[in-house]
Amino acid sequence: MNSSDYLTWGPSPEIFTIPEFHLPFSLSIYGLVLAAIIYFIGWQFIKPEKSGEPMDQPWKGWALAAAAFIVGQLPFFLIESPTIDTIGPLQPRWYGLLFASAFIFGYMITARMFRFAGRSQEDMDRLLIYVLIATVIGARLGHVIFYDLDYYLRNIHLVPQVWLGGLASHGAAIGIIIAMYLYVKNTPGMTFYWLADRVVPAVAIGGMFIRIGNFMNSEILGKPTDLPWAVIFEASPQLTQAERMIPRHPSMLYESLLCIIVFAVLWTIYKKYDRRPPEGSLFGTFLVMLFSGRFLIEYTKLAQTDVGTTWALNMGQWLSIPLVLFGIWLLVKKVNWKKKGK
Incomplete structure (x- = not known):
């Protein structure tokens, strides 16, 4: 057999590519970490009492996420930290x-x-x-x-x-x-x-x-x-x-x-x-x-x-x-x- 008799495999490992997106303002990396900590702590106070139960007011979760994001970023307007200016390009992979x-x-x-x-x-x-x-x-x-x-x-x-x-x-x-x-x-x-x-x-x-x-x-x-x-x-x-x-x-x-x-x-x-x-x-x-x-x-x-x-x-x-x-x-x-x- 010659090579043309076999399956030739060589697709791109990426499923698709999302081009680079420039943020309107820089985000502090440390601020994002702080926001995640704030959200985790706040969630302990608003989560349902029994595991698996839905929240009676789902908006509370979104409001907590928004507040945590803002509060997390505020200190780093005064304190220097690594920042993110762009997102992407994003290339989800098959693997x-x-x-x-x-x-x-x-x-x-x-x-x-x-x-x-x-x-x-x-x-x-x-x-x-x-x-x-x-x-x-x-x-x-x-x-x-x-x-x-x-x-x-x-x-x-x-x-x-x-x-x-x-x-x-x-x-x-x-x-x-x-x-x-x-x-x-x-x-x-x-x-x-x-x-x-x-x-x-x-x-x-x-x-x-x-x-x-x-x-x-x-x-x-x-x-x-x-x-x-x-x-x-x-x-x-x-x-x-x-x-x-x-x-x-x-x-x-x-x-x-x-x-x-x-x-x-x-x-x-x-x-x-x-x-x-x-x-x-x-x-x-x-x-x-x-x-x-x-x-x-x-x-x-x-x-x-x-x-x-x-x-x-x-x-x-x-x-x-x-x-x-x-x-x-x-x-x-x-x-x-x-x-x-x-």
Whole structure:
């Protein structure tokens, strides 16, 4: 086959562009931060007494926001501070949209499982905060530590700059596990495995969205292949001009498909046990299926780093092995398949 026989992929990572907008006056950055603090404090006095209830007078929220904005800016007419004079250009990206979709759909799935189990909306909202923070921090630190530690030790100021790229799914997994442990410690009447069983279906569906985002960005590329479904990533910033014309495995789509399969299996188990799966069953199944699949898919991917590449295994495969082994141990030793959970 020649290159014309393969799908050529190279769309812009931006969905659209909003041109630069000049503000009629400068805004103090510190003033915006102060306004957010004022709004948060004021909200505690006007919010509904019961969580989830609508406000009887919605205008109060808008009035508070306007007052906080004005009061926040006033001190910085006298005190010098960094300012914003223009907004934009704004370029929403496909990856950002799909990353947000991962959390939205994940939230909907876990919230539904919480409702069936009789847990409150407040419990669900707290969990979202834990998982959101843990995912971003874990994924970023996972990339820094596992894949590019030497570089970031020399450029420590770049570690918080997530928008420059560099997130690792293994780091996200570790971060979410830690977040679930901390959440359970602060939530009465809940066990770690019960919670994990209701989080991992959302993680699986979220992984599908994020890997599609990687495809839109032409990143996490596969090795060259002549398979009929190979893709030419003509706009990938990771490749030289000559390399961009070589057909490759769409490895990120393999992982996206794997996530769909994992979700389908987890949901089947969940429904089979009438929404009360044996504790640990979904969590263990998720670990074994997802990271076994990830281990195999790594053979189709370009190495992200030379660190940890020994015995023909790369860093992603080494990180997958303990998660698979733990999942097997959990399914064999801890899960009582004959008994429904709570």
